[in-house]
Amino acid sequence: MNAPTGRPAQPAEPGGRPARLAVGVVGTGRVGPVLGAALKLAGHRPVAASGVSDASRGRAEALLPGVPLVEPAEVLARSDLVLLTVPDDALPDLVAGLAATGAVRTGQLLVHTSGRYGVGVLDPARRAGALPLALHPAMTFTGTEVDVARLAGCSFGVTAPQRLRLAAEALVVEMGGEPEWIEEEARPLYHAALAHGANHLVTLVAQSLELLASAGVQAPDRMLGPLLGAALDNALRSGDAALTGPVARGDAGTVAAHLAELGRVSSQACDSYLALARVTADRALANGLLPAERAEDLLGVLADGGLR
Template identity: 80%
Template sequence: MNAHHPHLPDGTGGPDPSGPARAEDRPARLSVGVVGAGRVGPALAAALRLAGHRPVAASGVSDASRRRAAELLPGVPLVDPAEVLARSELVLLTVPDDALPDLVSGLARTGAVRPGQLLVHTSGRFGVSVLEPALRAGALPLALHPVMTFTGTSVDVQRLAGCAFGVTAPEELRLAAEALVIEMGGEPEWVAEQARPLYHAALAIGANHLVTLVNQSMDLLRATGVQAPDRMLGPLLGAALDNGLRSGDAALTGPVARGDAGTVAAHIAELRRSAPETVAGYLAMARATADRALAHGLLKAEPAEALLDVLAASGSEGGGPGGKGERKGPGGESEGPGSDGDVGGEADT
């Protein structure tokens, strides 16, 4: 494979800071197809259209897919996946993670994949190894994962400006991958093949679980009679996010980071009474927060002991985290058998 394949964009694909790019300065324009007109594919194809590429075909069967394609890719026909590949030099495979391996195998097995065809998937979980059947058929594999949640509307195209993309590609296609991401308005961030599952888990913890936490908090505020919990939480959560991104663990605040065991115990007792479904999550996050505050030196040994006792006792009462798991002392040493469970997830992109 060659990074300067005649149909591939090269490193000149980014915008020229000195002014609008001339047609002769642009990399080769590609015909673009989308397999899976969900929330992601049409937005990326629309962004590529703005960069001068030509969306020519898409596949989608649901009414929602058809509406998205009509809004974001007007005039682009909806055809079956094999026909999308037949018409396109660059194919975006934007299907759910679990459907991707079978889709790639099926397209390769039926001869739909052509030598020299750029095949791009947008899954966070997979690198390029999932495209191996298509690679054997001569395709050029890229994994370009936009680190953003999508609405399925035109606002997504605007949000791609400055959006990071987790990129995995063969070394000889590195320039092509970077050029495509930059043309969509994004910023390429290289992720090794073997690191993709951990990379994706990190994004799920940060984005998907954040939405759950925010909505749990809003539900609890509504239960107290607060009329506009979103308005109350907006400035607080915005400041917490900004501080966390800027300062890391130094931004930790609140009763757990301070070691206010009595306050934490009162929280848990009230949650058990009013919203028992939130207790396990509270305990898990409180324990994780305590561990980080200890490691960063914010939480001192004496208050940490009392706090960890409250969390361990509460976990044991409810059968949640801390009941039978490993307990660490103020210095991080293990104080009992067992291990804490893992929490996983999947980024909604």
């Protein structure tokens, strides 16, 4: 495709298939270059990118070789489709600034990848004539070519005006993903759910690895891997019914012993265990997994932090 000429970009060919587009990336962190590379594999043409740090520039050079690194306004000037892949908190000011300086063109597809926001954050650019899309890949990124393959089957939280829905979904499919429609007002809850599951899982696993190492386990990752893999699979299949362990059984003495030992080794891990055990007990009791006759002693231990 030739460089933009000021004409409105065509968001889709007949049937919703995206036209071959000149693609720009504003923000070359872990996400932007990966999505740019995925779009290149789909037949689109990355033409410009912007990045500040040495690490971000390195990612751009590795995943988008030969693509010039320029200022954000110049990225927009060269592109039909622009990926805004900056941190959530930076997105509103970036969009407002680009719109205020006249960088946004009529008919230009402007896509952000924030989980927190829908298309409302793009309103300044929309008023300048841009076509707004929110496409959030529900995946953690390393910023390497490994991520491009991981996009296969990855769910994307998609929010867009009704008239652009087919184009948005088609772009996701071209990157190998599966579109999941998220209403504008549901974006904060959607993002909180993903962050709660993925980010806090990393914290939980890291704490468990440290505790096993403190207990003398030589290969804690090898020990945890099969256990956590099975637990995750069971939880995804069965939800609360997959609960096992001393909290679900109401083994108050075991839980008290855990809290005492964790308090000795790591107050941080003890606090995490206690908070999660309280929630787990409430859910197990509500779902009939924790027998009421065994719940009283357990809830007492959890209420006083195992100090009995």
